[in-house]
Amino acid sequence: MPKSEDVAMFMQPVFNNIQFLFPKEFQPDGFLKQSADEPFSERVIEFLNAWSQQLNKEDQIRDYPDVATFAFFCRRANVVHLKNHHHNPQTLRIGRGMVFHIAPSNVPVNFAYSLVAGLLAGNFNVVRVPSKDFAQVDLILNSLQKIAATSDFTDIVQRILLVKYDRQNQATAYFSLVCDVRIIWGGDDTIAQIRQNQLPARSFDVTFADRYSFSAVNADKFIVEDQPLKVAQNFYNDTYLFDQNACSAPHLMVWLGNETNVAKSKEVFWKSLEQVVHQKYHLQPVIAIDKLTALYFQASQMDSIHLEPFRDNNLWRVQLDTLPQNIDEFRCAGGYFSEFHAQTLDEIIPIVNRKYQTMAFYGFDKEQLEAWIRKSKPVGIDRIVPIGRTSDFSLLWDGYDLIETLSRNCDILAK
Amino acid sequence: MNLEEYISIPPYSLDKSQKEVLLNNLLRDLTLHHYHTCVEYRKMLDAVGFDPNQPFSYQHLPFLPVRLFKMLDLKSIPDSEVAKTMTSSGTTGQAVSKIYLDRDTAASQTKVLTKIVSSFIGKQRVPMLIIDSESVVKDRRLFSARGAGILGFSMFGTQRVFALNNQMELDVEAVAAFLLKNQGGPVFMFGFTFMVWQHFYKELIKQNIHFDLSKAVLIHGGGWKKLAHESVSSEIFKQKLFESTGIQHVHDYYGMVEQTGSIYMECGEGHLHAPIFSDVIIRRYTDFSEASIGEKGIIQVVSVLPKSYPGHSLLTEDEGILLGEDDCRCGRKGKYFKIIGRLKNAEIRGCSDVYATRF
Known part of the structure; x- marks a missing residue:
């Protein structure tokens, strides 16, 4: 257990190198002595709704669909809906205290979702925002400052501390020593590095590590889809919108259904996607080289793969005859897909390892998917969502129920 | 004509049509050689459906990104014949290219x-x-x-x-x-x-x-x-x-360590020149088609020298512009071009740092 001297020792020199984005000044004593709150408190719900409204007033929000989605997430109707799903009034739950969030360095909006989960679970929060500059971060920050200045949410905003600092900074060590839960978003290396900073004995890490995601499409259903372009549009949002680099972005496309339907569906699906990509995607030149490198590397390590003839470097598809165990190691950003025709969903199970996060599906029903998971019990796959919904934030993330994880259950035994 | 005879031809003396015939022959031979002796190379060509047994002109030859030589040990000779291993000067901490040379290849480079x-x-x-x-x-x-x-x-x-x-x-x-x-x-x-x-x-x-x-x-x-x-x-x-x-x-x-020897020299007009032993093809990043004269693109380099490793057709990470062919005022035949510089690293949107560590 760290002693208070250890913590005190850090104070001044550390703080000099931290950029306090919100609030501008940090009073450690006041901040750290705050108490936890019940999950989904009415004040937090009110605050989030006000924040959502404030965000929607910003002109710039139109340029950033990811911020608009965040604003939509925070509105009262959605949060109340979440409360009904995640909060059991029969149990007595209280936040854990201070949650230290280390946001991913290259996705702009995740820091805000992480913060909202921390607030909703009843905690006060230190959030390290991405060190890179993002307009989305500024937009969210400005709106937060406006609410803090104009409305009376002092009791809530004082539970938020947004900081920015570079990797080498001692701030991670300091905030780790005083937090109850540390949430780390990042690649495996980042997590290992951050874990070198000691936590208090009862504190723990929630890690959102590097993951792999795939898609499964039932061609027998897709063949009769009357809006294939819409499906392609949704798939575009799952993949190209973040350069296929979000953990939830599919890299592998598994087709199911009979031979004829699969052949036809493939053609329609990829043609439609090509159309969407052509309109919206801006390929960076070096990504073309990345794809060629990925393809040849994959070819050198696997037997009999082949590249489907392509219209341009925006969309490359690699056909697989078999589904190799390590297919998750062969991926590339910016529109590179391995493709396989499976006879049954069960054929997918042997490749699924702990890295598997999201399965984006088309043409299966919930009972079927549930029965499949119950029967095969894979070590991975934390979410199964329709195509188009992979990047929707949910309070169930990477297999964690964030409200439960970030709060504790107080048990009272009495007559 | 074999490589030895080809090397004896003055480096800037062939015009487009003469050079093309000779380069085609030498590069086809090299491609077949690597296809049969380097299993990784064979799998790569198979993956893109390229059959080296069919006649082809060298503009259609697949090109390996130079980065692959950092990820894989690519060679077309048994280990016992490796006389020298060249490495690139990568930035600290990054993987370096490994180029395996046998005596013959090293000698023809010189x-x-x-x-x-x-x-x-x-x-x-x-x-x-x-x-x-x-x-x-x-x-x-x-x-x-x-x-x-x-x-x-x-x-x-x-x-x-x-x-x-x-x-x-x-x-x-x-x-x-x-x-x-x-x-x-x-x-x-x-x-x-x-x-x-x-x-x-x-x-x-x-x-x-x-x-x-x-x-x-x-x-x-x-x-x-x-x-x-x-x-x-x-x-x-x-x-x-x-x-x-x-x-x-x-x-x-x-020049680059991946194609040592067949370098591109700048003439008195300030243009880089392809000698007969190698050539540049400027490619559009959008679909890898060949760019026109004056159009910026990614530089592909081919060379008749790499025999001990499959590096006779490579895609660099440099951008350049083809200025012309056979008609530089300096009198040298062949393509002349200029370099724009290294391609910008991708701005990656996403939530993992796996990309940075992988390549």
Whole structure:
């Protein structure tokens, strides 16, 4: 257990190198002595709704669909809906205290979702925002400052501390020593590095590590889809919108259904996607080289793969005859897909390892998917969502129920 | 025509149609050779559906990204025949390219380099001033593309003198003594572009020294990235050096460890030239189709030399522009082009750092 001297020792020199984005000044004593709150408190719900409204007033929000989605997430109707799903009034739950969030360095909006989960679970929060500059971060920050200045949410905003600092900074060590839960978003290396900073004995890490995601499409259903372009549009949002680099972005496309339907569906699906990509995607030149490198590397390590003839470097598809165990190691950003025709969903199970996060599906029903998971019990796959919904934030993330994880259950035994 | 015979042809003497026929033959042979001796290469060609047994012209030959040589040990010879392994000078911490050479390939690299360079500085070996520190060649830990470049070009010089001491400071006395000794005669200078500018030219200015290099030929390479930050273009580089030392013959070259030997030299018009042993194809990043003259694109390089490793057709990470073919005012045949620079790293949107560590 760290002693208070250890913590005190850090104070001044550390703080000099931290950029306090919100609030501008940090009073450690006041901040750290705050108490936890019940999950989904009415004040937090009110605050989030006000924040959502404030965000929607910003002109710039139109340029950033990811911020608009965040604003939509925070509105009262959605949060109340979440409360009904995640909060059991029969149990007595209280936040854990201070949650230290280390946001991913290259996705702009995740820091805000992480913060909202921390607030909703009843905690006060230190959030390290991405060190890179993002307009989305500024937009969210400005709106937060406006609410803090104009409305009376002092009791809530004082539970938020947004900081920015570079990797080498001692701030991670300091905030780790005083937090109850540390949430780390990042690649495996980042997590290992951050874990070198000691936590208090009862504190723990929630890690959102590097993951792999795939898609499964039932061609027998897709063949009769009357809006294939819409499906392609949704798939575009799952993949190209973040350069296929979000953990939830599919890299592998598994087709199911009979031979004829699969052949036809493939053609329609990829043609439609090509159309969407052509309109919206801006390929960076070096990504073309990345794809060629990925393809040849994959070819050198696997037997009999082949590249489907392509219209341009925006969309490359690699056909697989078999589904190799390590297919998750062969991926590339910016529109590179391995493709396989499976006879049954069960054929997918042997490749699924702990890295598997999201399965984006088309043409299966919930009972079927549930029965499949119950029967095969894979070590991975934390979410199964329709195509188009992979990047929707949910309070169930990477297999964690964030409200439960970030709060504790107080048990009272009495007559 | 075999490689030996081809190498004996003067490097800039063939026009487009002559060169194409000969390059096609040599590159087809090389492709078949690698296809049958390097299993990874065979799998790569199979993956893109390229059949080397069918006749093809070299413009259609698949090109391997140079980065692959950092990820894979690619060779077309048994381990016992590896005579030398060349490595690229990657930035600290990054993977380096490994290029495996056997005796034959290393020997033909030397022959071709000699052909190209002597067409610029003459067949006679002349006293050589190296704009670098001897430690780069001596200290094996520092041995890199820079060291290899210096050693490679050293065969064109006699009485080699290093212009910089181990602290990378200009050794004024050594240079002065060298020039005094060779007063009036031709000298050959070699160095990396940045070194020449930073540690030679700038020092001469700072210390107000005026050497007479009017009879010297300077060959330099290694790229303009660092100088671009200081807004020093090739023209400014040459102009300033001329003003300070009177040097008139300054030739940049473009080359890479993955295709040592068949380098691209800059002519008096300021254009980089493809010799008959190699060629550049500028490709559009959008679909890898061939770009037109004057259009910016990614540089593909082909060379008839790589026999011990499948590096005869490579996609670089450099951007360039083809300026013309067979009609440079300097009289050399073949394509001439210019380099724009290294492609920008991708701005990655996403939530993992796996990308950065993978490549």
